[in-house]
Amino acid sequence: MLALDPQHIHAHDHTFHTLSHDNDPKRKAQKLFTLSEVVHGKIGDARWAADLLGETLALDPSRLDAFERLFALYTELQDWGSLIHCYRERLDRTSIEDAELRYALIHQLGLVYRDRLGDAPRAIECFRKALELKPDSDADRKLLCELLVIVGDLDEAVDFTRRVFDRNPLAVEPMKELYTLFLRKRQFDHAWCAVDVLGDTLSVKLTTEQERFLIGYSPMPLELVPGRLMPEAWDSHILHPDLDPTITAILRIVVPVIIRAKLGTSRRRAREEQLGGRLAEEQTDSTYPILRTFLDASEILGLSPPDLRVHTGLTAPFAVAIAEKPTVHVSIDHVRELSAGSRAFFAGKYIALLQPELMARAMFPSVPLLKSLIGAAVRAATSNSGIWLSGDELDGAIRSAILPEELEALRQVVKAALAMGSLLDVARWAKLAELSASRAGLLLAGSLDVARRANVYEPHYLGDPTSVEWLTEMISFAISDTYAELRAAIGVGVPANS
Known part of the structure; x- marks a missing residue:
């Protein structure tokens, strides 16, 4: 049981009495917001404080500070269902034009699904939506790929990362991610081509393992190439x-x-x-x-x-x-x-x-x-x-x-x-x-x-x-399925059972 100070109870009774006679919604919302802070700070009742903030928002939906406090309170209470509801309600009240805020809310919602509830499918849905608002977000791209790998959808992880890569084949991070995904899929020739691009063309310092992989399957002299292309x-x-x-x-x-x-x-x-x-x-x-x-x-x-x-x-x-x-x-x-x-x-x-x-x-x-x-x-x-x-x-x-x-x-x-x-x-x-x-x-x-x-x-x-255009196109070709099929046809690709 909490021991309440009689002065605090008297002050709260006075506040409730004042609220019941206040017909201005915004002013009443402000008083409820203040009362919520008192309840949380002085009494330590996070649930009551959250309920008061809910009433605050019902009176004045524009109170962004009330939403921020609610996010914190529900996190403290570990009430993930209410936290998710709060995020979705905030999204419903956010203008489509306010892309930056919508992105932040959707990103955070994805983290709640991933970290608090372990709900990978809903987290994936959130990070997809976040990337629609901010396509160049490395954080959301990595989170989405990690989740796709966790749920075992490697094909979708590769396809998604390829789409990101296609926007800028000279970018290092998507190529690193493709390398890892190719290894997971046991597409070792794709992985070799990716590390070949990373090492010299993109000037990335390779790990000892990557260097060993690259050297171990160095280009074959033409006189040793066993296959030939069909006319088609x-x-x-x-x-x-x-x-x-x-x-x-x-x-x-x-x-x-x-x-x-x-x-x-x-x-x-x-x-x-x-x-x-x-x-x-x-x-x-x-x-x-x-x-x-x-x-x-x-x-x-x-x-x-x-x-x-x-x-x-x-x-x-x-x-x-x-x-x-x-x-x-x-x-x-x-x-x-x-x-x-x-x-x-x-x-x-x-x-x-x-x-x-x-x-x-x-x-x-x-x-x-x-x-x-x-x-x-x-x-x-x-x-x-x-x-x-x-x-x-x-x-x-x-x-x-x-x-x-x-x-x-x-x-x-x-x-x-x-x-x-x-x-x-x-x-x-x-x-x-x-x-x-x-x-x-x-x-x-x-x-x-x-x-x-x-x-x-x-x-x-x-x-x-231009040199950049040539290099960009050739990098795209070097990690494509088309190139891998050509290498396999002439017998120089890294075999899947390596």
């Missing part, structure tokens, strides 16, 4: 899914026409001299590793190997040559500086660039040049009765070398595009073509860090992806 993997896994098919179709038709036009003006012997000597005929200690790399890379990708020609005037290790069959120029001096991994990256990338879908990227590497080519192609397809209105060099080249069946195919593609009102975003096509070729290079390099270092040697043209 080119369209489904290597080419970027957003590569505009209309632009690709136009370029597939007109690029061979331009090549024929340029080759048609010179004799075969002169063309051979301009291409330079074949590496296959000049095998030395310097040239053999290059030849072997391209042969192995072609076999792994399931594509024909290009002709390799020595060229002393290049400013980069490799360049696509204008020739009757797929040909790559090689600068022996530049290639000497490359590691085996970098050679593998370039072999994959340039073999990809020689394919009909991407050849235009190699032949017309800048966006202005590509736009000129597309313009000439559209003019060729839409001109009436063979009248060519432009005197542009590309128009002349197409006019002189295009075959009737090629012109008809071009007209059909352009006609369909015009009928659909398609906007030909050549700049975007160029970026995605570059990224598509880089995907093939990454697959053979086996490590994003190796691919990133190799890509520094490449020339850069107007409209190319």
